[in-house]
Every structure is written in structure tokens, then in C-alpha cells.
Amino acid sequence: MESAARLDQNHQLSLKELPYIVQWREDRCTRCGRCTAVCPMKSIEPTIYTQRVVTSEGSSPEPRVTRRLTQVVRQVTDIERYCIGCGTCTLVCPTDAIFPEYNVQHKLYHFRNKGGIPFMRGGRRNDPSTSTLDKLKFTRISMLTDPALDAGRHEFRIRTLLGRNLPAEQLPFKLEGDKLTITDHTFIPPVREIYPIRIGSMSIGALSPHMWEGLAMGIAYLNEVEGLPVVMCSGEGGMPPSILKSRYMKYFILQIASGYFGWDEIIHALPDMIEDPCAIEIKYGQGAKPGDGGLLQAYKVLGLIAKIRGVPQFVDLASPPTHQTKYSIEEAVAKMIQSMSMAWGFRVPVYPKISGTKTARAVLNNLARNPYAAALCIDGEDGGTGAAYNVSLDKMGHPIASNIRDCYLDLVRQGKQNELPLIAAGGVGKGGNLAANAAALIMLGASAVDIGKYIMQTAAGCFGDEYNRCNVCNLGKCPRGITTQDPKLYRRLDPDKVAERVVEVFKAADVELKKIFAPLGRSTELPIGMSDALGVNDKDIADRLQISYVC
Amino acid sequence: MCRLSAITSSDYISPMENILALETMKEGHDGSGLGLMLKDMAGPFAGYKQFPTMSAICSDKGLVMLEDYMKAQGFTEKFSWEPPIKNVKGVERRDHYIAKVYDYPAAYKDKTQLEKEDLLLRTRIALRLMGEPDGSLFVFSFYPDVLTLKEVGDPLQLAEFFGIEKSGIKSKIILAQGRQNTNYAIYLYACHPFFIQGYATMTNGENTAFVPIREFLMGRGNPGYMGYNSDSEVFTHILHYTNRTLGYPLHYYKDVITPMKDAEIEKRTDAAPIRLIKKSLRPLCIDGPNCVIGFTPDGTCFMVHDSKKLRPGAVGGKPGKYALMSEVCGVDSAVPDRDRSTDIFPMKYDSVIIAPGAREVKVWNQLHG
Numbered sequence: 025m026e027s028a029a030r031l032d033q034n035h036q037l038s039l040k041e042l043p044y045i046v047q048w049r050e051d052r053c054t055r056c057g058r059c060t061a062v063c064p065m066k067s068i069e070p071t072i073y074t075q076r077v078v079t080s081e082g083s084s085p086e087p088r089v090t091r092r093l094t095q096v097v098r099q100v101t102d103i104e105r106y107c108i109g110c111g112t113c114t115l116v117c118p119t120d121a122i123f124p125e126y127n128v129q130h131k132l133y134h135f136r137n138k139g140g141i142p143f144m145r146g147g148r149r150n151d152p153s154t155s156t157l158d159k160l161k162f163t164r165i166s167m168l169t170d171p172a173l174d175a176g177r178h179e180f181r182i183r184t185l186l187g188r189n190l191p192a193e194q195l196p197f198k199l200e201g202d203k204l205t206i207t208d209h210t211f212i213p214p215v216r217e218i219y220p221i222r223i224g225s226m227s228i229g230a231l232s233p234h235m236w237e238g239l240a241m242g243i244a245y246l247n248e249v250e251g252l253p254v255v256m257c258s259g260e261g262g263m264p265p266s267i268l269k270s271r272y273m274k275y276f277i278l279q280i281a282s283g284y285f286g287w288d289e290i291i292h293a294l295p296d297m298i299e300d301p302c303a304i305e306i307k308y309g310q311g312a313k314p315g316d317g318g319l320l321q322a323y324k325v326l327g328l329i330a331k332i333r334g335v336p337q338f339v340d341l342a343s344p345p346t347h348q349t350k351y352s353i354e355e356a357v358a359k360m361i362q363s364m365s366m367a368w369g370f371r372v373p374v375y376p377k378i379s380g381t382k383t384a385r386a387v388l389n390n391l392a393r394n395p396y397a398a399a400l401c402i403d404g405e406d407g408g409t410g411a412a413y414n415v416s417l418d419k420m421g422h423p424i425a426s427n428i429r430d431c432y433l434d435l436v437r438q439g440k441q442n443e444l445p446l447i448a449a450g451g452v453g454k455g456g457n458l459a460a461n462a463a464a465l466i467m468l469g470a471s472a473v474d475i476g477k478y479i480m481q482t483a484a485g486c487f488g489d490e491y492n493r494c495n496v497c498n499l500g501k502c503p504r505g506i507t508t509q510d511p512k513l514y515r516r517l518d519p520d521k522v523a524e525r526v527v528e529v530f531k532a533a534d535v536e537l538k539k540i541f542a543p544l545g546r547s548t549e550l551p552i553g554m555s556d557a558l559g560v561n562d563k564d565i566a567d568r569l570q571i572s573y574v575c
Numbered sequence: 576m577c578r579l580s581a582i583t584s585s586d587y588i589s590p591m592e593n594i595l596a597l598e599t600m601k602e603g604h605d606g607s608g609l610g611l612m613l614k615d616m617a618g619p620f621a622g623y624k625q626f627p628t629m630s631a632i633c634s635d636k637g638l639v640m641l642e643d644y645m646k647a648q649g650f651t652e653k654f655s656w657e658p659p660i661k662n663v664k665g666v667e668r669r670d671h672y673i674a675k676v677y678d679y680p681a682a683y684k685d686k687t688q689l690e691k692e693d694l695l696l697r698t699r700i701a702l703r704l705m706g707e708p709d710g711s712l713f714v715f716s717f718y719p720d721v722l723t724l725k726e727v728g729d730p731l732q733l734a735e736f737f738g739i740e741k742s743g744i745k746s747k748i749i750l751a752q753g754r755q756n757t758n759y760a761i762y763l764y765a766c767h768p769f770f771i772q773g774y775a776t777m778t779n780g781e782n783t784a785f786v787p788i789r790e791f792l793m794g795r796g797n798p799g800y801m802g803y804n805s806d807s808e809v810f811t812h813i814l815h816y817t818n819r820t821l822g823y824p825l826h827y828y829k830d831v832i833t834p835m836k837d838a839e840i841e842k843r844t845d846a847a848p849i850r851l852i853k854k855s856l857r858p859l860c861i862d863g864p865n866c867v868i869g870f871t872p873d874g875t876c877f878m879v880h881d882s883k884k885l886r887p888g889a890v891g892g893k894p895g896k897y898a899l900m901s902e903v904c905g906v907d908s909a910v911p912d913r914d915r916s917t918d919i920f921p922m923k924y925d926s927v928i929i930a931p932g933a934r935e936v937k938v939w940n941q942l943h944g
Contacts, residue, residue: 170781170864171885178883181836185854192821192855197848202824203944204848215854217837439794442858545783548833548882549860553787 037101041131043492044109044124046099052121055095059113059122064501067107068122071098097122103135110487110494112503126491133414143414144321146497146507148312148451148477149406150418152490156425156565158455160464163559163574166545175535175542182537183253184471184550186303187215187373187398189442213398214373216302219246219254220550221462221533223526224403224449224474225279225305225377227259227286229320229329229341230410230497232514235484235506238522240267242483243275245527254530255302257474260318260343262286262332268293273301279377280364281307282317283343285333291367300372303398304364308347308356309379311407311424311450313416317343321411323500326509353390361396373398380404380422380450388431392440399445401474402427406451408477408488410507411498424450425468429569432469432553441553445471453478454490458529459536467554468569480506483525484517577767577779578753579888581868581899582909583876583933587617588896590744593751594734596898596905600753607761608754609730612768612775613722613746615874615931619656620722620744623676626653627695630715630723631702632763634670637712640705648698649680658724659738666728666736674722692718692772696799703764703802713763716770722746725766747931748870752777765804769811772799773872776814778807779901780864780886785809791858792816810867813859818871825871826939827852829926832861833882835941843944868899874931882923890927890936891918897933 039045046068060070075094080087099107107124114123136143166172196210223243228236239256246252253275260281267273268290278301280287310316320329320341330337347356357376364374375398378387384402391397404424409417428448435441448470452461454477462473480486484506487494497507505517541547544557551557559574560566566573578600580593590611597609620628633641645652654676662668683691699717706712715723722744726733730753734740752767767777782788785806792800792812797820800812810832817823817831834853840846863881866888870876878888878899890899891906891913898909903918921927924941 166781166783170783173883185857189854189857190851192852195848195851195855197823197851199822199824202826203845204823204827204852205845206847206851212851436790436794439791439796441794442791442855545781545864546862548862549784549857551784551787551862552858553790554784556786 037103037135039099039101040127040129041135042099042101042106043127043130043132044107045127046097046107046113046122046124048097049121050096052119053097054119054121056118058116058118060097062112062116062503064110064112064496064503065108066100066105068097068099068113070095072096103138106132106136108494108496109491110503132492144411144498145414145417145492145495146408146410146412147488147492147495148408148417148454148490149421150490150492151406155406155451155454156423157451157461157464158457159560159562159565160571161559161574162463162540162544162557163572164557165543170545172545173542173547175538178542178547180538180541180547182220182534182541182550183217184220184552185215185445186218186472188213188395188444189215191440191443211370213396214371216373217253218302218472219252219530220466220472221458221530222254222277222447222472222474223256223479224476225257225259225277225307226410226476227261227318227320228263228332229261229324229509230259230507232502232505232508232517233328234514234517234519235480235522238483238517238519239479239526240272241519241523242526244272245523246530247275250527250531252530252534257305258286260285260307261320261329262289264332265289265293269296269298271299273297273299276301277303277305279305279307281343282345282347283341285335285341285343288334289332294367300368303373303375304368305401306360306364306374306376308376309381309403310409311379311403311405311421312409313412314379314381314420315345316412316416317345319343319411319498321498321500324509329509353387357387357390357397358394361394365396375399375401377401377403379407380424380427382422384422384427384431385434388434388444392435392438392444397444399447399471400431401447401449402431403474404448404450406454407449424448424465426568428465428470429468433570435469436553441469447472447474449474449476459533459540462533463537463540464558466550466552467558469553469555471550471552479526479529482529483522578901578905579777579779579866579868579899580751580753580901580905580909581749581777581876583748583870583874583897583899583929585747585895585932585934587745587747588749590739590749590751591734592909593749594730594739596900596908597730597751597753599904599908600900600902608727608766609725609733610750610752610754610766610768610777611724612716612750612770613744613748614720614775614870615747616720616722617745618743620654620674620676620720623654624720626676626678627717627719628722629673629675629677629699629717630721631673631713632669632671632725633673633706633712634710637706638671638673641702641712644702644705645677645698649682650677650698652676653678659741661735661738663732663736666726666732668736672724672737696772700798700801707764718770718773721770721773721775723768723770725763727761727763748874748876750775750777750868750870762804764802767805767807768869769805769808771811771815772819774811774815774818774869776807776811776867776869778810778865778867780866780881782806782809782861782865784860784862787858788813788861795820807865810861810865811869814869814871817856825875825877825928826926828877829879829939829941831856831859832879833923833941834860835924839942842942845944866901876929878921878927879925880921880923884923887920889918889920891915892933892936894934897929897936899927899929
């Protein structure tokens with residue numbers, strides 16, 4: 025017969041069910057309480073145990089047993105407060121007495137659906153395996169028959185074009201003597217020359233004010249001091265009017281998404297804008313959660329965010345999965361592109377962003393025939409998000425590599441690969457190899473790549489990884505202060521340090537890109553579609569991407 | 576690295592001059608092939624300048640196939656020539672080396688020159704596609720007053736093999752390439768110079784941007800943009816595309832293949848179109864290392880480099896005869912009695928352009944337009 029007490033615990037979880045088990049060293053702990061105070065999930069708490077102590081005094085052993093109360097740090101097993109493995113406790117512990125250890129046998133997904141609400145989180149797909157992008161190598165090395173270039177001393181031009189390039193046959197030229205001149209007022213679409221690695225769409229709201237400010241400062245510095253024309257996208261949710269009306273606007277891509285959050289402020293700021301934005305991105309999909317709209321959970325809808333977005337505080341801001349006023353691709357794409365183009369007098373490139381999908385080529389082919397479409401951004405399944413259902417993150421979406429390759433080869437077949445730039449996103453730099461991933465995507469056919477999660481990890485130390493570490497961006501509890509609107513948390517983050525890291529990251533990536541392009545003998549133009557440079561030691565990947573199999 | 580030898584002259588000259596110049600540059604080619612292209616010919620072809628000449632190599636079977644096809648298309652043969660072949664050790668002799676001059680089909684007699692040229696291109700491509708699978712027929716050029724000879728072997732030996740001196744063939748413009756086989760198997764269609772509708776180029780060096788350029792050209796809808804057994808063939812097609820299809824004057828070729836930096840473009844009087852060209856023809860930007868020598872349908876010869884100038888090139892001569900060579904020793908061989916102080920070693924912004932008649936050399940600087 026079981027005891028009543030034992031049966032009462034039958035519906036509790038054991039630590040073995042949890043993804044991270046906190047290792048606490050009693051002998052080192054000074055009981056300062058910092059770890060329990062800082063834990064974003066309240067997964068650990070101070071408590072008291074009775075301890076049996078055996079002592080012996082005198083010249084011969086005379087063991088005496090006593091019992092005393094002692095303070096300990098205990099991990100709770102409540103699934104609502106499970107340890108997310110962020111390691112903030114370790115960070116603040118003065119004596120290295122505590123750290124969370126990953127538990128490969130965990131059953132988090134079995135239990136994290138209390139109240140019938142599926143597991144929601146931030147971050148990206150929890151797949152720690154080597155990504156396709158990380159498997160690609162650069163195998164066409166210039167050796168003797170064509171001299172390799174000097175990455176350190178040679179002049180490189182690492183730039184890309186964002187905007188629709190007219191086919192040469194349509195350029196409005198006439199010949200005067202032996203000189204070409206421009207004939208009339210034929211519409212020439214706006215094209216921006218930018219750095220091929222961009223910071224992708226992350227909204228003010230998803231990001232804390234300090235994080236967003238740090239990124240923005242970094243971008244401005246890169247452009248104005250370092251001469252690297254890196255741009256970033258606002259994400260859905262608008263931008264502070266002070267920046268909308270500033271000269272820095274040219275470094276930003278404004279995103280309009282299905283909730284139209286922030287666009288009231290943008291429209292009102294239009295007459296006072298002194299610079300056009302770099303581009304307008306129309307978001308139709310997101311790689312991390314295809315088919316879902318944007319979501320800013322109520323925890324993060326505080327004063328500033330509510331003001332910029334024109335909504336009350338503390339309400340969930342869920343954007344619809346599609347633009348509700350549009351019923352077809354012609355409506356959704358053609359009219360919206362034209363409307364947005366018109367708002368800025370056709371001076372700003374306007375392009376859609378979709379989530380990676382088998383149907384990407386259908387969208388692409390529609391855009392290829394639309395003379396106002398400036399690009400197509402495709403966000404693969406490894407893209408990140410501030411909030412989504414776990415099932416969407418882990419199981420929905422399309423890998424970016426084959427999606428971008430298919431689209432590029434489709435454009436090649438139509439001879440339009442230079443007309444409509446493809447922008448690849450989703451998992452770029454996932455394994456820390458930003459430049460290599462970017463270069464591989466470029467050689468598969470992308471004109472540019474977007475990063476999001478990578479810049480949060482590198483510039484602000486985001487704890488998130490592919491072992492479901494941290495990933496509480498949706499709850500506003502970000503222990504680094506990156507994705508929270510709680511001043512107590514985001515004050516931990518120094519915007520100047522973020523900006524400094526942004527600059528460092530892009531400067532380093534620029535050097536690495538040169539170290540990749542130089543041995544390939546390329547420096548003058550971005551090697552878009554230079555697929556002969558790529559190799560992979562997986563025959564199936566090689567066949568699928570139409571690149572070399574090497575072993 | 577291959578060696579290039581081009582001569583443009585006001586008088587008819589023998590291709591032996593080019594071959595002897597190649598011989599002086601022998602350390603730069605390994606005898607894996609010779610390509611010869613003659614334009615504006617004298618000798619046996621003198622009387623047929625306005626009629627298209629087909630240059631081909633074929634087996635007995637290929638010859639029948641060629642003649643049947645040409646007959647079916649309505650072409651009538653006016654003249655047929657074969658070089659006086661002499662067996663030379665080391666050169667594998669094929670069945671036929673032919674140059675046949677045709678009259679246009681009756682339906683084309685009154686067509687424009689451009690329409691006639693399109694017919695010639697389609698005919699050449701059709702024959703190429705018929706003969707390529709079994710190697711029975713290789714067609715190199717089909718155009719008025721242009722002759723092409725190609726074979727695998729050492730240039731000097733091939734001159735003997737083809738009986739160049741005996742044959743009496745001469746022309747005012749001659750391109751010759753001594754091939755150093757590097758990244759591709761020895762294959763006749765990979766041998767320079769390449770030709771399309773009056774445009775010819777030969778190149779040394781590798782083309783590191785080959786694949787994106789090839790893919791862009793193949794999307795232009797021109798059936799002649801095919802083959803690409805050599806990464807250098809794209810240089811000919813870029814020239815054809817920019818000059819013939821788009822109508823840009825020759826000097827814009829340089830702006831297409833090696834676009835300048837934006838700040839440099841701003842100083843040009845034609846900055847606005849150059850900016851657009853740089854964007855719209857971005858995939859045609861080459862990345863070297865290359866030296867390109869060629870001619871256009873009117874007989875203008877030129878030399879350009881990639882913008883890093885990692886391949887040498889020299890131009891020298893005197894009014895009436897200029898040599899465009901990979902090395903100055905080749906120029907010495909072709910025009911020994913020139914003023915060497917006027918030799919030109921074109922740098923990264925330069926296009927050397929010599930008009931038909933070879934009276935003067937113009938160095939067109941990309942910075943100044």
C-alpha cells in the first residue's frame with residue numbers, strides 16, 4: 025500500500041522531465057540570493073532543508089549526530105516555471121556555485137501545454153544539427169592559372185543592388201556621336217546600393233528600446249564612419265517620429281505588415297520626412313512561423329510601444345496571417361506595391377517578404393512580371409521570431425537554400441536574374457559562420473541576406489540557441505534586456521555597447537567575405553549565382569542545388 | 576596561359592607572321608592548339624568578299640550532312656577550298672578541313688544585312704548541333720570574308736600541316752591564338768578565337784565570373800549564345816550583345832565588362848547612362864585575369880584588360896601595320912622596324928582601338944570617356 029503522501033506527488037514532474045537541471049554547489053554558495061533574485065522564470069528559489077550533521081570531538085572518535093536547518097537553492101518542477109537554461113544565475117553568482125545543465129531526456133513538449141494552450145516561445149527552430157548552409161564549402165580556388173587576390177591589400181567592392189534593374193534592352197538611351205545619352209522620362213525604378221548583409225526586420229516592441237537604439241546607432245556609424253552601407257528593417261510596428269523625420273531614415277527599411285501597426289505615425293510623418301527610407305518591405309510571411317501574423321504579446325505592450333503603434337497598453341497585438349483587405353496576389357502584391365511606391369513618389373524600392381515555401385516560385389513569377397516590384401525577400405524556416413507557437417517554429421516552413429536556388433534558377437531561365445534581386449533570410453549565421461553563410465547564399469543566387477537572431481546573439485549576447493535555451497522573448501522576460509519592454513530588464517543592456525558590437529560584427533564579416541572572395545578570384549562585383557565555386561560532400565544536396573559534389 | 580597574336584594591316588599579310596610571333600612567345604603556350612581567324616581576305620577568296628564563307632572540320636559523313644543541309648536550306652556553293660594538308664608527326668589528321676563560300680538562298684537575296692546575318696547564325700548553329708554529338712562536323716564561322724582554321728597541336732607544326740605558306744591565303748586582319756590547355760579538355764570548340772556574326776575575340780587567362788556571365792547571356796534569347804566549351808567564349812558574346820544588340824559604341828565594351836567605381840563614373844560626361852549600364856549589365860562584369868583581343872564586323876581591332884590587369888598585353892607598330900600581342904617579343908617579331916618608344920601597354924582603364932586600315936592607334940581611357 026502506497027502512503028498518501030507519495031500518491032499526492034504522483035502528478036508532479038520530476039527534474040528529469042525538465043530541459044535544464046540546475047546544478048548547485050552547496051559548498052561554494054554564500055547564500056547571497058542573487059541567482060534566485062535574477063532568475064527570469066523563478067525556476068529556483070531559496071528554501072530550507074533539514075540537514076543531518078555528524079561531528080566528532082576529542083582524541084578518539086565519538087561521532088555525534090545532530091540535525092540543523094540550512095538554506096539551500098532548489099529548482100522547482102512547476103512546468104510554468106521550468107528552467108530555461110539561460111544561465112543568468114551563473115552570470116551573477118560570485119562563487120561559480122550554480123549552472124543549468126541541458127537534459128537530453130527532457131519531456132518539455134509533453135507537458136508545456138497547460139490549460140490547453142500550446143507551447144509558445146521566441147527564438148528559432150530548435151534544430152542543433154549542421155545546417156545545409158554550413159555544409160557548403162567554397163571549392164573553386166584560384167591556383168596559378170588565375171592568380172588569387174590579396175584579401176588584405178586588394179580593392180574589393182562588396183555591394184549589392186536593392187531595387188529593380190531595368191533590362192538593358194529597355195534603358196532609354198540614344199546615341200549622340202559616339203556617346204550614349206538618356207532620351208526621355210521613361211520610368212527608371214529606384215535602386216539602392218547597399219551592403220549585402222542587412223539587419224532583418226525586428227520591430228520596436230519585439231526589441232527593447234535599448235536594443236533597437238543600439239542597432240540603429242551601429243548602423244549609422246557603419247554608414248557614416250566606416251563607409252559600409254548596411255541597412256536595417258524596422259519590422260512591423262513603425263518607428264519613433266524623431267527618426268522618421270531625421271536624416272538617418274535612409275538607412276532604414278520600413279516594413280508594413282498585415283496589422284499595419286505604426287503606419288498611422290508613418291503616414292503623419294510623411295510630409296516632414298527629409299530623407300526617403302532605403303526601401304519599403306511588405307511582409308506577407310515570416311520564416312519562423314509561416315501562415316501566422318506578427319504577434320506582440322500583452323506583456324510587452326507598454327507605454328512607448330502602445331504610443332508608436334497607436335494601441336492601448338497590455339493587449340495582445342496579433343497581426344492577421346494575411347493582409348485582410350486583399351484577396352488575391354494581384355491585389356496583395358501589385359496594388360500594394362503601387363500604393364506604397366506612390367506614397368514616396370516612386371522614389372523608394374518596394375518589395376514583398378514571404379516565408380520560405382514550395383510556392384515561392386509562383387510568387388516570384390508574378391513579381392517578375394510586375395515592373396514595380398523591387399525584389400523578393402524569402403525567409404527560410406530557420407528564421408527567428410519574438411513570439412510564435414512552438415509547432416510553427418519547429419515544424420513549419422521551408423529551408424532557405426533550395427528555395428533561393430530554385431527561385432534564382434527560375435529567374436535565370438527567364439533571363440531576369442539581374443532584374444529582380446532575391447534576398448535570403450532565415451538561419452544566416454546560425455552556427456556562427458555569418459560571412460560563409462552569406463557568401464554561400466549569394467553564390468546560390470541571393471543578392472543579399474538578412475540576419476536577425478545572429479545579430480542579437482553577437483551584438484547583445486542573446487542566450488538563445490538551438491537547444492531551446494532561454495527563448496522567452498515572447499514573455500518580455502529577456503534576461504539580457506534585448507526583447508523586453510520592462511525597464512528593470514532592458515536597463516541591463518548598454519546601447520553603446522550594442523552599437524560597438526554591431527560595428528565590430530560587420531567589419532569582421534567584411535574581412536571574412538574578402539577572405540572568401542579573394543581565393544575565388546572575385547573582387548569587382550558580388551559573385552551572385554557563382555555556383556561553380558560551391559561544393560558539398562552530400563550528393564543529395566549537391567544534386568538538389570545543382571552544385572558540385574566533393575569528397 | 577595562352578598567347579595571343581593579332582595583326583591589323585593596310586596590306587594583305589600571311590598568317591605565318593602571326594604564327595612566327597606566337598613562336599617567340601612559346602614559353603606561354605604548350606602546343607595544345609592553334610586557332611587562326613582571317614578577315615578581309617585576298618588570295619583564293621578575293622573574289623567572294625560579299626558571300627558567306629563557312630569554315631569547318633568534318634568527317635566524310637559530316638561533309639555529306641553539311642552539303643545536304645545547305646542544299647536543303649537553299650544555299651548554293653560558289654567556291655570550295657581546302658588547305659594543302661601535309662602530314663606532320665604529332666598532328667592527327669581529320670577527314671576534311673574546308674572553307675566553302677555560298678550564295679544566299681533566293682528568298683534572302685533582297686533581305687537586309689542583319690536578316691542575312693541571322694540566317695547565317697541559325698545555319699551555323701543548326702550544323703553545329705547536328706555534328707557535335709558524334710564529332711562528325713565542327714563549324715567555326717559562317718560569315719562573309721572570314722576564314723577560321725583550328726586544330727590541336729603546336730602552332731608552327733600546324734602551319735606546316737595546313738600548308739599556310741603554300742596556300743597563299745592572306746588577309747588584312749588576322750587573329751591567332753597559341754593554346755595552353757588548362758582547365759578544359761582539348762576540344763575544338765574550346766579553341767579561340769570565337770566568332771559570332773562578324774565579332775571575334777580571343778582571350779588569355781581564366782574567367783572567374785564565367786558561370787554568372789554564361790547564365791545571363793543564355794537568358795538573352797539569342798540562339799548564338801551557346802556552346803561555352805571555353806570560359807572565354809563569353810567575351811565574344813558580350814561584345815556582340817553590347818555592340819550589335821544594344822547598339823553601344825565599341826568603347827562601352829570596357830564600361831560593361833569592367834565598370835568603374837561610382838565616384839569615377841561621376842566625372843564622365845555620359846555618367847547617367849554609365850550608371851544605368853553598370854546596374855543593368857552587372858552580371859557581365861568580368862573579374863579577370865584576362866586580356867581580350869578582337870575585331871568587330873567593320874574591321875576595327877581592339878585590346879582590353881580586366882580592371883586588375885593581371886594579364887599582360889602590348890600594342891605596337893607603325894601606320895599601316897599594328898600588332899596586338901600578349902608579349903612585346905611578339906610585337907618585335909611582327910613589326911620589327913617600328914619606333915618602340917610608341918609601344919602601348921594598356922592599363923586597367925584603357926581600351927586600345929585600331930580602325931580598319933591600321934593607320935593609327937587610339938587609346939581610349941575609361942576615366943575620361
